[in-house]
Amino acid sequence: MNSVGRSWLLLTGFVLFYVIYLLFGALMFSSIERPVEDKLRQDMEALKQEFLNQSCVNSTSLELFLVKVLTANKYGVSVLGNSSVTSNWDLTSSMFFANTLVTTVGYGQSTPLSDTGKAFSIVYALIGVPFTMLVLTACVQRIMCPLVLVPVRLLQRSGMEPRPATFVHFLLLLLVVVVCFFVVPAAVFSSVELSWSFLDGIYFCFISLCTIGLGDFVPGTQPGQKYRQLYQVTVMVYLFLGLMMMYLLLRTFHKMADLHGLTTFLQLPHCDESDLEDDREPIVEGKREDQAPPCQTEKKASKHLKPGSQPTYNTINSG
Amino acid sequence: MNSVGRSWLLLTGFVLFYVIYLLFGALMFSSIERPVEDKLRQDMEALKQEFLNQSCVNSTSLELFLVKVLTANKYGVSVLGNSSVTSNWDLTSSMFFANTLVTTVGYGQSTPLSDTGKAFSIVYALIGVPFTMLVLTACVQRIMCPLVLVPVRLLQRSGMEPRPATFVHFLLLLLVVVVCFFVVPAAVFSSVELSWSFLDGIYFCFISLCTIGLGDFVPGTQPGQKYRQLYQVTVMVYLFLGLMMMYLLLRTFHKMADLHGLTTFLQLPHCDESDLEDDREPIVEGKREDQAPPCQTEKKASKHLKPGSQPTYNTINSG
Numbered sequence: 001m002n003s004v005g006r007s008w009l010l011l012t013g014f015v016l017f018y019v020i021y022l023l024f025g026a027l028m029f030s031s032i033e034r035p036v037e038d039k040l041r042q043d044m045e046a047l048k049q050e051f052l053n054q055s056c057v058n059s060t061s062l063e064l065f066l067v068k069v070l071t072a073n074k075y076g077v078s079v080l081g082n083s084s085v086t087s088n089w090d091l092t093s094s095m096f097f098a099n100t101l102v103t104t105v106g107y108g109q110s111t112p113l114s115d116t117g118k119a120f121s122i123v124y125a126l127i128g129v130p131f132t133m134l135v136l137t138a139c140v141q142r143i144m145c146p147l148v149l150v151p152v153r154l155l156q157r158s159g160m161e162p163r164p165a166t167f168v169h170f171l172l173l174l175l176v177v178v179v180c181f182f183v184v185p186a187a188v189f190s191s192v193e194l195s196w197s198f199l200d201g202i203y204f205c206f207i208s209l210c211t212i213g214l215g216d217f218v219p220g221t222q223p224g225q226k227y228r229q230l231y232q233v234t235v236m237v238y239l240f241l242g243l244m245m246m247y248l249l250l251r252t253f254h255k256m257a258d259l260h261g262l263t264t265f266l267q268l269p270h271c272d273e274s275d276l277e278d279d280r281e282p283i284v285e286g287k288r289e290d291q292a293p294p295c296q297t298e299k300k301a302s303k304h305l306k307p308g309s310q311p312t313y314n315t316i317n318s319g
Numbered sequence: 320m321n322s323v324g325r326s327w328l329l330l331t332g333f334v335l336f337y338v339i340y341l342l343f344g345a346l347m348f349s350s351i352e353r354p355v356e357d358k359l360r361q362d363m364e365a366l367k368q369e370f371l372n373q374s375c376v377n378s379t380s381l382e383l384f385l386v387k388v389l390t391a392n393k394y395g396v397s398v399l400g401n402s403s404v405t406s407n408w409d410l411t412s413s414m415f416f417a418n419t420l421v422t423t424v425g426y427g428q429s430t431p432l433s434d435t436g437k438a439f440s441i442v443y444a445l446i447g448v449p450f451t452m453l454v455l456t457a458c459v460q461r462i463m464c465p466l467v468l469v470p471v472r473l474l475q476r477s478g479m480e481p482r483p484a485t486f487v488h489f490l491l492l493l494l495v496v497v498v499c500f501f502v503v504p505a506a507v508f509s510s511v512e513l514s515w516s517f518l519d520g521i522y523f524c525f526i527s528l529c530t531i532g533l534g535d536f537v538p539g540t541q542p543g544q545k546y547r548q549l550y551q552v553t554v555m556v557y558l559f560l561g562l563m564m565m566y567l568l569l570r571t572f573h574k575m576a577d578l579h580g581l582t583t584f585l586q587l588p589h590c591d592e593s594d595l596e597d598d599r600e601p602i603v604e605g606k607r608e609d610q611a612p613p614c615q616t617e618k619k620a621s622k623h624l625k626p627g628s629q630p631t632y633n634t635i636n637s638g
Contacts, residue, residue: 011461014454021450022555025417025443026410029431032439033408036432040396044388048398051384057374065370066388066398069363073389074535077359079367080385089352091345098344106531108427112348113355118522120351124344129529131340135333142330203437210448212425215534216393236341 076110080223092229096220099236102128103243105208107215136240140247147173148252166256177249181205181242189219192231209242395429399542411548415539418555421447422562424527426534455559459566466492467571485575496568500524500561508538511550528561 052059069079076088087093088110100107101121112118148169155165186201196204196217204217220232371378388398395407406412407429419426420440431437467488474484505520515523515536523536539551 007461011457014457018451018454021447022414022417022421025420025447026414028439028443029413029416029436030408030410032436033413033432034406036436037394037396037406037408040391040394040432044391044396044398047384047387051376051380054380055374055376057370057376061370061373063399065366068366069385069388070392070397070399072359072363073392075356075359077356077363078389079363080382080389087353087356089349089356091349094348094352095341095345097348098341101344101531102341104423104530106425106526106533108533108535111533111535113352113359115516115518117348117351117355118518120347122522122525124347125525125529125531128340128344129531132337135337138330138333142326197434199434199437203441206441206444207425210444211423211530212420212444212448213532214425214427214430216427216430 074111075113086223086225086228090229092232096232096236098124098128099239100213101125102132103239104129104211105213105239106211107213107218109215109218109221136244136247139244140251143244143248144251147248148255163259166259170252170256173249173252177245181209181238181245185238185242193217193219193222195222205242208239209246211243393430394432405542405544405547409548411551415551415555417443417447418558419532420444421451422558423448423530424532424558425530426532426537428534428537428540455563455566458563459570462563462567463570466567467574482578485578489571489575492568492571496564500528500557500564504557504561512536512538513541524561527558528565530562 048062051057052062072079088097093110097110099105102125112121151172152165152169155169156162160168182202182205185205186198189201189204190196190198193200200217204219207214207217219235220228225231367381370376371381391398407416412429416429418424420443431440470491471484471488474488475481479487501521501524504524505517508520508523509515509517512519519536523538526533526536538554539547544550
């Protein structure tokens with residue numbers, strides 16, 4: 001089969017498998033969560049009925065009251081007595097919100113109430129998200145040398161072959177990240193947050209550092225939290241460092257995959273020649289030798305720049 | 320100043336500016352949202368007091384009742400009468416949840432209740448998130464030719480210079496994306512969802528396609544939604560296509576920035592030579608001419624692979 005056909009086949013396979021994966025997830029989540037949800041729903045119904053029976057409140061006025069309570073709660077305003085002291089929009093909490101916005105974690109435990117707030121969120125994230133990516137990239141570039149290049153070289157010096165060396169290094173880095181950015185923080189969170197188990201801590205770290213940010217667990221939101229502001233700042237620093245390490249891990253994995261030929265195997269031909277069959281003139285007239293239609297050029301270039309040719313690892317590769 | 324010094328200065332500047340940007344965001348959000356929140360908080364307090372006065376419920380039992388109501392609500396189980404019909408964990412809703420998990424949007428309107436569900440979420444996202452990125456990348460590679468390379472070439476054929484051509488093309492692409500993936504969907508959402516304004520629609524599209532996913536607006540959650548399952552599948556398709564277009568836009572912007580020398584200006588030297596001053600031997604012994612310490616190699620290579628040398632645009636660049 002030619003490369004174009006293979007490329008389409010691979011893409012169709014990817015999309016098909018993506019849909020199957022979603023369906024599989026749906027079936028699993030549905031079968032795991034549905035019974036628990038049904039139980040909770042029944043409990044709530046019973047609770048409501050009990051509350052109505054014990055009091056002289058009529059069903060309609062309770063319903064009206066609860067609608068308002070739940071709407072306010074959606075915006076982070078709780079009707080409970082002990083929670084009215086702390087604001088979601090004091091300086092540290094606002095900074096925490098701004099931080100979750102630009103890192104695209106977005107817990108949503110507090111969300112803008114006003115139209116001005118929503119509009120400002122859009123503008124703020126529009127600048128903030130790319131800028132945060134830039135800062136993270138710059139930081140990862142900085143730590144790439146001491147945390148990736150030097151250790152790989154040391155492993156090789158100790159007599160290891162280049163490919164196993166990168167593999168061992170990746171495993172070691174993974175272990176360090178898992179311990180320092182998942183296990184230890186999870187232990188800390190589960191001891192600081194009264195209602196969190198260790199699994200909740202791990203779940204929070206994972207959901208945060210993948211930037212999913214479901215927001216069912218958000219540190220520093222329990223009423224009467226000691227040193228709440230300091231705690232929130234610490235979580236912000238943790239998030240930043242954690243995202244940096246996740247990014248480093250991703251880049252290291254990508255480089256290792258390049259070295260083992262995995263990326264080349266999965267890479268699709270960039271452009272379909274047939275798209276331009278009737279149109280084979282160069283983009284720019286004259287002045288350059290390597291004139292070719294843009295797609296051909298990209299294809300040709302992708303050979304030069306194919307993942308395996310990543311320079312840093314190339315030197316290792318040659319060993 | 321040498322490149323190492325410049326690099327550190329740039330990095331420090333970045334991080335400093337990042338903190339300032341967060342502080343600025345905090346001040347703005349705090350000043351915009353705090354008054355609205357205070358008003359809502361007062362209203363809730365008054366509402367609660369009024370409810371207590373009108374009924375024979377005592378404060379403590381109401382508080383206990385509300386704690387349970389709000390906890391259940393956090394897990395997507397509403398105590399309200401009209402919402403008990405639809406489950407958050409039927410097949411389509413579970414698929415919607417799985418989709419927001421793997422795309423890292425994570426609205427969190429429904430979250431796993433059980434420990435099994437949490438553990439499964441971690442494993443599911445661990446495989447799903449990289450796989451989704453792979454599928455998105457493959458799709459973007461496919462649409463790169465008809466949506467980027469061909470239009471740029473057509474613009475150049477019409478007599479435009481290469482750099483303005485890429486700029487005009489980017490603006491056109493941006494316009495198309497804004498209209499097709501923000502304005503039109505926002506109009507649709509604001510007409511389908513009863514409580515959404517057009518701004519809410521735009522805000523939802525933006526928060527979703529940046530993968531922030533705050534979850535204050537989630538389509539298909541209003542009670543009695545017609546064709547809810549079809550609607551949720553449509554939103555899933557919209558999210559996938561939207562993310563693909565955002566990624567395409569990002570790549571096109573990156574290529575355009577390369578062409579205009581912006582990326583080279585912002586790029587930091589990859590590795591600090593001083594880190595390896597005492598250690599200048601090559602990673603791998605022999606077999607290769609371009610032996611140099613890993614960091615030097617990376618630095619050297621970064622010249623070869625510097626953004627400006629992106630092959631596709633290089634041919635354009637030469638015009």
